[in-house]
Amino acid sequence: MSSTQERLVIIGGDAAGMSAASQARRLRSPDELEIVAFERGRFTSYSACGIPYWVGGAVDERDDLVARTPEEHRERAIDLRMRTEVCRIDVPGRRVLARDLEGGEEYWTAYDKLVIATGARPLRPSLPGIDAPGVHGVQTLGDGQALIDTLERTEDRRTEGRRAVVVGAGYIGVEMAEAMIQRGYDVTVVNRGKEPMSTLDPDMGRLVHDAMTGLGIEMVNDTEVTKILTGDDGRVRAVATENAEYPADVVILGVGVRPETELAREAGLPLGEHGGLLTDLAMRVRGHENIWAGGDCVEVLDLMSGRERHIALGTHANKHGQVIGSNVGGSYATFPGVVGTAVSKVCDLEIARTGLREKDALAAGLRFVSVTIESTSRAGYYPGAALMTVKMLAERRTGKLLGVQIVGREGAGKRVDVAAVALTAGMTVEQMTALDLGYAPPFSPVWDPILVAARKAVAAVRADTASS
Amino acid sequence: MSSTQERLVIIGGDAAGMSAASQARRLRSPDELEIVAFERGRFTSYSACGIPYWVGGAVDERDDLVARTPEEHRERAIDLRMRTEVCRIDVPGRRVLARDLEGGEEYWTAYDKLVIATGARPLRPSLPGIDAPGVHGVQTLGDGQALIDTLERTEDRRTEGRRAVVVGAGYIGVEMAEAMIQRGYDVTVVNRGKEPMSTLDPDMGRLVHDAMTGLGIEMVNDTEVTKILTGDDGRVRAVATENAEYPADVVILGVGVRPETELAREAGLPLGEHGGLLTDLAMRVRGHENIWAGGDCVEVLDLMSGRERHIALGTHANKHGQVIGSNVGGSYATFPGVVGTAVSKVCDLEIARTGLREKDALAAGLRFVSVTIESTSRAGYYPGAALMTVKMLAERRTGKLLGVQIVGREGAGKRVDVAAVALTAGMTVEQMTALDLGYAPPFSPVWDPILVAARKAVAAVRADTASS
Structure with a gap:
């Protein structure tokens, strides 16, 4: 590190983190700014929103969802460390503790500026059987691959009467219902709300309900899942509610996500009532001159209510990354908030x-x-x-x-x-x-x-x- | 007429005029407001914008384009007089002179409030042969019917090598080019401008040119038509330019329209530089308390330039009618202007x-x-x-x-x-x-x-x- 060079550390290699890295690199040369990015997974800069369409077959290849590979980032002089998890942020010491998930070694890396882009984690209800093989979330590309492996195994076994149960009827739930219809499954959606799509008023949700029923999807509203039932092979065989059992070759969880902010919480950074990091309009973590945060791990200002909300959406994450990269790189930009589109x-x-x-x-x-x-x-x-x-x-x-x-x-x-x-x-x-x-x-x-x-x-x- | 009843006279039975009539009727009962509307044609409230799609076959029936028939207007207590042309407005005398185009008789009708919605007329270049059979405008439903009659005659005569020349490459020109492609004609577009769609910048117009060429349409830009050539039967056989002749079974004119404001001009009402009536924001003709105007016969404020423009577009005409009807009916509304979409x-x-x-x-x-x-x-x-x-x-x-x-x-x-x-x-x-x-x-x-x-x-x- 030359005496005038600063180091930017980024935690999380998806939309917000890598957009920030790219934008900062556009504004600052490697001589001026060293950029180190840690990603615990195997992929960077991918479209999680595209997973349902990959599972459903509209998108052919997993790699179609990857906007930029680790190699492409490295070509732009970003020191990207894959399969490396940051397990601690030392705010006063301006350093992070990283662990190589392959080799196991841990090491500290100092930063001048830090970007937290740790994303969200899917909610996983603590139900009996929830960890059985055949129960899948769809948050990451790895999740999508695991689900597709399960589906292909199912499809190898039999060509008819394949059944999928989707738990949850929000965006992920309805998109995965479509995906499973496209793959030729009989689909049941079990939904805690009175109507699907609780982001709509119930009268509009009812229209979605009717249309989904019209598509041949069995809609079970106002119902909690009580248990995941497994067969003799230990794999999922049905989803149980208080009153019924829904046979399932595969169960897909779409019950929402939470900001992944355990690391930030442990570091004493400010979190909002939805568990997301709180930032100012320049996406700087409140009260911290040299720490920024963006993407699914932050709360955003809802311009209509004047309150913070948590919205996990790729388009916001990209905008956050752009704003963070501009500010970190010495330019100026703000993210004024959302109207909730x-x-x-x-x-x-x-x-x-x-x-x-x-x-x-x-x-x-x-x-x-x-x-x-x-x-x-x-x-x-x-x-x-x-x-x-x-x-x-x-x-x-x-x-x-x-x-x-x-x-x-x-x-x-x-x-x-x-x-x-x-x-x-x-x-x-x-x-x-x-x-x-x-x-x-x-x-x-x-x-x-x-x-x-x-x-x-x-x-x-x-x-x-x-x-x- | 009861002593407190007023009479509203409307000139023109299409979008602006009949929207004004309908909205005024919603607000005022026949006891309060008598509504007399004059229309010189055979149709009311139709979508002129739909004519290309009717000609091209996407829309089956002429009547599909009629939003509301004369009978439907009459059922709402609107005294609609079809095939009746207003040939004079006596502003000081608050009356109009109408002529029954079938019977020939003329008569004066007094008004308390007047709405001018006389629309636009297509430009018709004064070229040799312009009036030959087979040369068509597409401004009115009657024009559309006449064109379709010509096309059917052509199609009865031969099944191959039918040729259409479209003069002009604005909205009507390109839409009619599509329509003729859909009908299986070889299409040539002769266009005075350097590129088609002069409502775009030339660099964007070039993209339209390339795409139209890709569709198999012969594009002749930067070229004036000099003459319409006719055959022994007196019908059109080709379009001549300075350098070439383009054989044609049918010629379609799409060279733009002008506000139809001869009547208004003769009555001394204020016209703008594009020949359209000038109104205030409530769509009242400037300087006239009791005269409103809307639709294709007026100029509208361009909010971007602060200047008046003439834009013939059904969506504006409907809005104007709505605003006029509200104001005439004793409510309040304005048309603030357009941004030119x-x-x-x-x-x-x-x-x-x-x-x-x-x-x-x-x-x-x-x-x-x-x-x-x-x-x-x-x-x-x-x-x-x-x-x-x-x-x-x-x-x-x-x-x-x-x-x-x-x-x-x-x-x-x-x-x-x-x-x-x-x-x-x-x-x-x-x-x-x-x-x-x-x-x-x-x-x-x-x-x-x-x-x-x-x-x-x-x-x-x-x-x-x-x-x-």
């Missing part, structure tokens, strides 16, 4: 949301009107015009847009982006009715569904104001 | 734009940086990921977004809406890089193409600021 699909059903649900708005102390409309993705007379339902929440009195949820077919999901920008800009639903959105019959009805919803919301706000 | 397609090529082109920005006195990026509609590894090119203009120094143009395949076009909302909100490209847009592999790369362009624009603004 998410989009997903189950076969041809598209599901999207942004902003606040009814219960979020209530929890934030906001009072609102809510409207729901049906419209189509294209002019009604144009081939392929597909139905969608749009729900819109607007604040009472002010008419400020609070949230939008969309459930529909092709062309529905990404329409949520218009609402996401309108939320970011603080628009009222009245302002939204005048938005100059692209119109031509193959792309939209003459009133885009978002505009139809905004018009109805305007009327609801007016009626509410007049009556109270 | 438009979207179109030629077969699988999607074309979109919003805001200012380079030459618009220069004309408005703005200096800017311009960036162009390539990205995909979905995660690169996800099936169906389609290429798109996004061009983004940002103001120097401030980094304010000025415009976006997109040319690509499926999933490209409607992405322009994000930029349209950002323009409306006055966002900078730096703010845009943090936009919380929907991400999942089937819907977007982890950085949405709009975000990729915004990031590059941020870098360009910074570099420009640093260097000057």
Whole structure:
């Protein structure tokens, strides 16, 4: 290390960590900044969001999901140490203790600047049988590979009547339900919530329920799994609930994730109520001049409620990495927060949301009107015009847009982006009715569904104001 | 007419006029407001934008394009007089002179409030042979029917080697080129501009040119039509330019439209530099308390340049009608202006734009940086990921977004809406890089193409600021 050279240490080699590394390297040469990155797994910079599509067969190869390999990072003068886990952060001593998971040796590495990008870990309910072979999470590429190995073994054994049980009906749950349908399994989804997709209001979740049932998926809502049952071979054979047993060749867990912040907690770094690291707008850990954090291990500011949330999503992780890399590299950038946009699909059903649900708005102390409309993705007379339902929440009195949820077919999901920008800009639903959105019959009805919803919301706000 | 009843007279029975009528009727009962609407054609409330798809066969029936028939309007207590042309507006006398085009009689009708929604007329170059049978505009449903009659006659005569020449390469021109391809014609487009789609910058227009050529369309740019040549039967047989002749069974004119404001001009109402009526933000004709105007016959405020423009587009016409009907009916609404969003397609090529082109920005006195990026509609590894090119203009120094143009395949076009909302909100490209847009592999790369362009624009603004 030359006297003016600084060392940046990064913990975690996926989206946030390696984006930070790449951006810092763009801004600072190896002479100025040494970059050491530790990754405990076997892969870097991959799309965890793509795992369901790899399992389902839409994506051919595991390597298709890898945006940049360890070798590619090393070519950019990043000292990347794979299969190496950081097991302690010594904040006052400005050093981390790393352990080589292959060889077993431990060593300290000093840092001038530290980036924590340890990601999230999937929740794993402590149920009897949960560790049986055939029960799989889908958080990492390694998880995906293990699941595919199980599936291929199952498919070698028999060609018909293969059964999968998915536990959980959030994004991962519904995407894995699709994947297993694509692979030809009979699929049961066991879901603790009253409806699938608890990131939507229940009335919109019901539309997802109906569509999934229509796809031949058995939906079991409002039900807790009590036990994983195993066969004589020790492998999973069924999922038990209080009232029933659901036979299963494979069980997939999609019950959510938590920030992976044990290391940070032990180091005394500040965590929020969801267990994620707390940062400032430049993604610096609060109270620590030289430590940054980003990706699935942090909490982000929800611009709609003014509160922190934990959202594990690759697009945020990449933005965090970009911001961290810019700041670490001596430039300047901020991550102002999120409005809570998410989009997903189950076969041809598209599901999207942004902003606040009814219960979020209530929890934030906001009072609102809510409207729901049906419209189509294209002019009604144009081939392929597909139905969608749009729900819109607007604040009472002010008419400020609070949230939008969309459930529909092709062309529905990404329409949520218009609402996401309108939320970011603080628009009222009245302002939204005048938005100059692209119109031509193959792309939209003459009133885009978002505009139809905004018009109805305007009327609801007016009626509410007049009556109270 | 009861003593307190007012009479609203509407000139023009398409989108703007009949939306105004419907909205006014929602707010005011027949006892309060009599509504008389004059339409010189045979149809009401139809989608002119849908005509290319009817001609091309994607839409089966003419009536599919009619949102509401005369009978349906009459059922809502609107006194709709079809095939009746208003031939004079007596502004001081508050009355219009109408002529029954079937019977021939003329009569005056008094109004308390007047709505002018006379639409646009297609430009028809004064060329030798322009009136020959087989030369068609596509502005009205009647025009569409006449064209289809010609095509069916051609198709009865021979099954191969049918040739269509489209004059003009704007929205109508490219959409009609697609329609004729769909009908199995050999298509030549003769275009005065250097590239097709002059609503784009030439570099983006070149992408459209290349794609159209790839579709087998013969593109003749930078060329004026000099003459329409006819055969012994008097019907069109070719289109002549200075250097060549292009054989044609049918010629379709798509050289733009002008506001249909002869009536308004004769009545002394204020017209703008593009020939359209000038209104205030409530869509009231400037200087006239009781006259409103909307749709293709008015000029609209371009929020980006602060100048008036003429944009013939059904979505604006519907909004104008809605605003006019609200104000006429005693409620309140405004049309704040446009940012100039438009979207179109030629077969699988999607074309979109919003805001200012380079030459618009220069004309408005703005200096800017311009960036162009390539990205995909979905995660690169996800099936169906389609290429798109996004061009983004940002103001120097401030980094304010000025415009976006997109040319690509499926999933490209409607992405322009994000930029349209950002323009409306006055966002900078730096703010845009943090936009919380929907991400999942089937819907977007982890950085949405709009975000990729915004990031590059941020870098360009910074570099420009640093260097000057």
